[in-house]
Amino acid sequence: MTSLARGLEVMGTLSQSDSELKMPEISKQTNLSRAVVRRCLYTLQELGYVESKPLGFRLLPKVLSLGQSYYGAKALPQIAQPFLEQVHLETGESCSLAILDGSEVIYIARSTSRRIMNVSLNIGSRLPAFCTSLGRALLAHLSPKELQNHLSKEKYRPLTANTITTISELTKAINQVAKDGYALVDQELEVGLRSLSVPVINQQGSVIAAMNVGVSASRISNARMLQNILPVLRNAGKLLGEQTSL
């Protein structure tokens, strides 16, 4: 059903943009003809998903109600929120929960501090899995075959000087995460950003999400993260996992 796919592509493009987009701009980004984009936008407008403003088109809050519930979104973030806030309170740092979708992680719940540096992160945000602690914590619990499948599909650009980009090194790092039970990633995604993650394991023993604490590299050293934050994070992740059987 091509027009459904195209419409969703238009929505996706709008979703990724910070500002309103004009039709030719959307047309360019999606490689769809102007007429197609026009028809999509018209339909989406009729349905209340987008709005036409002087500066272009933008999504309306109605899109939120689509994302409201994927299977489990109802339950997990709801249950997790108090744990995230607990970690936030105890450490003073922002704490998030994420799951894996293809080669990316998606944030499904957060508790953030006021002094957050990367304001653009939000529920539903995506980041590459390979260079984030959340991603590595999640990847670490795939079978070797699945892991290689994941890793071989992607091409890895270095995002900072620290970013690991070779498959062999990545495999090594991820195996280490599996052993340790946590993932510490030091400024591989962004200079100045240090992040520690643990898997959340449910009663059946499967990894259902990963929980992390992200800090400013200048404020907290790797050693202090492992000393002060890891125990708190581990405890919260464990408690959360025990509460859910999803």
Add this chain to the structure above:
Amino acid sequence: MTSLARGLEVMGTLSQSDSELKMPEISKQTNLSRAVVRRCLYTLQELGYVESKPLGFRLLPKVLSLGQSYYGAKALPQIAQPFLEQVHLETGESCSLAILDGSEVIYIARSTSRRIMNVSLNIGSRLPAFCTSLGRALLAHLSPKELQNHLSKEKYRPLTANTITTISELTKAINQVAKDGYALVDQELEVGLRSLSVPVINQQGSVIAAMNVGVSASRISNARMLQNILPVLRNAGKLLGEQTSL
């Protein structure tokens, strides 16, 4: 573009359901033929938005990334979260932020307590505006013409014995809210649920959202809400409004 609309309808149906849905079920709920539903689901599956499970189809987390950013969703919940958590801490009650979409309110940010009664509320959730404090706080700042337009479009079923359902009484209640600067709704949505809301007004003086505290009616009286919670909520709403110029 009918097939886009139909696809979104299918997504919407899946989104509202608690469990997986089979094709005939979706077909019934959407009044679309099985063949159409099949094609929609096939396309959505290809795109990674839904997944076919033994028990039926369900949405995948990818839908979250659609909802990730409507214009302002990036900014406002982000800014608001600390304020919501502050209110939550000071009052011990769950605190939410919502905006108006048609005749419904949509939650865009929350800080909840562990002992939440109504677990099904989440970011992106919708409730009727007319019988919620959030809705009334938002409706109170429409122009009289817009308000009548809104009110006249809907038919009001009583959800509890307390629910106001006549347009004249609603208008009166909403005008009172405009005067008071807060909305207190006592068990009109659900027996046992009491809710207090204030508008969030930005630097330009327009209402950009409403903030509420919801409590169990058995725990906290109306008088105590106004005495203890209203000042906290008002203060937080005011501070939040001052921070944003959206």
Add this chain to the structure above:
DNA sequence: TCATAATTGTTCGTTAAACGAACAGATTAA
């Protein structure tokens, strides 16, 4: 201010994509 460009909105014959009915395979229930 006017002219130019850029964006949005319309129309219409063509084409392809969506349609649905009918059938076949697979899965579940009794």
Add this chain to the structure above:
DNA sequence: TTAATCTGTTCGTTTAACGAACAATTATGA
């Protein structure tokens, strides 16, 4: 095993999406 239900497939028909060309509107800039 037999019904019953759900999923997947095929194919001729029809409708809805297409795109090119044109018109109207709105910005941009000299």
